[in-house]
Amino acid sequence: MRVTFDTNTYRPVAEPDRYTNHPDHAAFVYLNEAIRDGRIAPFIGEALFTIEAIRKVARAPYLAGRRPQTEIVETTTPDGHARATMTFGPDHSQHPGLSERETERLENALKLGFRLLAQPRIGTPRPEPVRPDLHPDRFAADTDIAARQDKFAEVGRAIEDRGVGFARAKVIGARARTRAKRPATWFELLDDDRFFNDDERKEIASAVGEWVDGDNIAAHIAYGNDLFCTEDKAGNNRPSIMNADNRNWLAAEYSVRFVTALELHALFC
Template sequence: MLLVTFDSNVWRPVGDPSRFPNDPMHASFKKIHAALQSGQIEGRLSETVFTLEGIAKADRKNLLGGYKPKIDITEDVRPDGSIHLGFSIGPDLAAHPGNNSYLSLHLNDALALGFKLMHCHRIAGLINQDIKPEWYAKTQITTTDVANKLGEVGRKIETAGAGIAWIKSIGAANAQPTEHWSQGLANAPSTEDKIIASAVAEWADGDMVSAHVAYQNHYICTRDAAKAAGSNSVFSPANRVWLERDYGVKFISPVELGNLV
């Protein structure tokens, strides 16, 4: 069985090609859909589709710029009179707006075909409470190994100027000296709203590629030629070269995947 990571511009029409009858790749989507139904392919999605990309573009600057992890402090008086303080940091579960009707519709299509989600571990990161634990892929790879590989690949993508690098640079440029880069997003002028929305999408793409490597999937199916983002994109020709060389990442178009199955 082929384990295929589907990019954001592919998974929805693959999930139900009948919803996209005029797409020029409709025939390929139908072939891939049939292969998913038969079990020849297991589709996999990065959870960032429903966390980062799940935030409306107009809301990304303010939500991410104002997001703070939840900090809990507990106090416990011991029998000997000593006081024990507990400190924990985790995601703010109320911060994410959840799936909109559009995402829910297409997610249901994907789940019906056996799609699985891939974790993108970030300490105290955003969590979409509409996503259920049983939807995540089960793998023999340990959670630690997945997290370590995610971090390794993510850092290399960032060093190459792609993935999270773009949004971090915008945030850092607008942050005060004592602020984290993410807080700087809230300070950015409204003229940068669209740029920030695109940078968040690139962040999601970088995490998706990192998860693909960590979960040891076979192909990334995308029709993203990185024409808009250029070198900022993890899908740029230069980045594809080292991702394939160093990590065996194989990019495949919907037409190529349709012909393969």
């Protein structure tokens, strides 16, 4: 069974010995064993490490400072015409990297059998441990990369259309663009005091968590996984892809099935 784990479930399942005082410790141990003996194929979204791992106070300035690398290659066609090709890609050096503890936690999860779900967003810098060009074996295998990427984009747009996921961060960034009265990407002005205040920077830090949730679910659907294991029980009093209304929509539209760690444990007992 293919299971996508959220931040709040992958950690105790990957390292149950660090959660001995948790009331669900026995379930964590059992799920850890189920992964070891191959009954569960575990996955985690790369956004947990590309975005969510960045400290909340550092998120706004980090996002504001991101710029994709631009490369222009000039060639000559057989008939003598000049041709220039421009490509955009991430500058991985812009990522602050993972903490020692986060790296250790990731390595333990990978050794156990977890694999990363790729979440393609143009120009996203990645820390070294989750770079697919350096560690392709750490990512989930798929037979049709283009179809998976298309599905991720499709579901991501559908989530945004409901005002959750990545949409919350974009709305906040758009405020600054409106105040600046000039074209800009949604993130460029986040660290400019003329267009953005401290309360909004805190808001963007929180919105990043919602962005990650939306991308995790989009990747879960794109890879065709069976269950999404999370302890996030967002109420309908705040916009979230995890609230009851959006869970019902995901179940009806994409057959997403949510479980807690205890519910997942019960399926295997």
